[in-house]
Amino acid sequence: MDFIFECEVNMKCSSCDRQAIITRKQAGVSLCSEHFIDYFERTVYETIASTRMIEEHDRIAVAVSGGKDSTALLFSLHKILKGRDVKMVAITVDEGIRGYRDDTIRAARDIAGKLNVEHHIVSFREEYGYSLDQMVIGKNVAPCTFCGVFRKHALNRAAKRLGADEVATGHNLDDEAQTVMMNYLKGDYERLMRFRPSRIQKGLVPRIKPLRAMPEKEIALYCMVNGIFAESRECPYADLSLRADVRDMMNALESQFPGTKQSTVLGFEEIAKRERGMWTQMDLEECRVCGEPCVNGRCKACELLEQLGAVALPG
Numbered sequence: 001m002d003f004i005f006e007c008e009v010n011m012k013c014s015s016c017d018r019q020a021i022i023t024r025k026q027a028g029v030s031l032c033s034e035h036f037i038d039y040f041e042r043t044v045y046e047t048i049a050s051t052r053m054i055e056e057h058d059r060i061a062v063a064v065s066g067g068k069d070s071t072a073l074l075f076s077l078h079k080i081l082k083g084r085d086v087k088m089v090a091i092t093v094d095e096g097i098r099g100y101r102d103d104t105i106r107a108a109r110d111i112a113g114k115l116n117v118e119h120h121i122v123s124f125r126e127e128y129g130y131s132l133d134q135m136v137i138g139k140n141v142a143p144c145t146f147c148g149v150f151r152k153h154a155l156n157r158a159a160k161r162l163g164a165d166e167v168a169t170g171h172n173l174d175d176e177a178q179t180v181m182m183n184y185l186k187g188d189y190e191r192l193m194r195f196r197p198s199r200i201q202k203g204l205v206p207r208i209k210p211l212r213a214m215p216e217k218e219i220a221l222y223c224m225v226n227g228i229f230a231e232s233r234e235c236p237y238a239d240l241s242l243r244a245d246v247r248d249m250m251n252a253l254e255s256q257f258p259g260t261k262q263s264t265v266l267g268f269e270e271i272a273k274r275e276r277g278m279w280t281q282m283d284l285e286e287c288r289v290c291g292e293p294c295v296n297g298r299c300k301a302c303e304l305l306e307q308l309g310a311v312a313l314p315g
């Protein structure tokens with residue numbers, strides 16, 4: 001291996017004699033590329049196994065944006081589930097973000113093709129009549145709100161069309177810690193609890209996050225050592241959200257106090273476990289316009305579409 005990611009030169013792997021490429025400060029171990037890949041895939045496997053995310057005969061829709069997280073997700077799942085009776089299909093949602101999406105869609109198509117995984121592209125433009133760029137033009141709204149609502153909506157509909165048992169997304173430890181922290185900061189208990197739903201809802205394909213224990217940096221490294229991803233580009237809208245500030249804050253804390261992100265998530269898991277008995281998970285209804293699950297008669301996507309002056313969605 002001709003690069004060292006984050007550790008000192010001449011640092012040996014804790015499991016063999018080779019040069020280490022990363023020191024995992026929190027665990028106090030250094031790993032060479034081979035042992036890093038082992039550790040990575042074992043952790044992903046344990047995440048899947050401990051929560052029974054995936055069962056035999058399942059059909060998994062993997063959300064592949066073409067970024068490093070979802071690329072690592074598809075690649076590692078493909079390897080871990082090899083030989084099992086599990087079928088994978090890749091879904092890419094094309095939000096329609098100029099100067100950003102085209103490259104990542106190509107990357108998604110490449111990785112799916114390389115692994116021989118069936119690939120489907122769902123675009124905002126075809127599903128809703130507008131690209132994300134068109135939706136937010138001249139409006140004083142956070143693009144991430146629109147994007148998040150429609151992406152979830154489109155992904156769920158596509159997963160149902162494809163007969164998927166679950167949707168796997170590339171959310172990592174950083175994303176999880178950010179979401180928990182954002183909900184703390186906003187004091188949003190309902191949303192915080194919904195982050196770990198206790199049961200399956202009708203019409204909603206269960207979402208699983210096999211990479212949720214993996215730090216973003218290690219995912220980047222996993223892509224590098226496997227030669228599956230060359231460039232990382234950030235969504236041009238990313239800086240406009242609270243999440244960006246929370247991310248910077250969590251990164252600063254993590255570098256000063258390694259383990260902060262993990263303890264943020266573990267602390268929340270503990271709260272969620274204790275609160276579960278007290279919190280009644282709302283029953284979702286069917287949206288009267290599009291039939292997707294929602295809380296009060298009409299889903300958020302249809303509500304936003306009406307604001308945009310669009311015609312009703314076909315069911």
Ligand SMILES: [Zn+2]
Pocket residue numbers: 013014015016017018031032033034035
């Ligand atoms: Zn080693």
Ligand SMILES: [Zn+2]
Pocket residue numbers: 287288289290291292298299300301302303
């Ligand atoms: Zn709807």
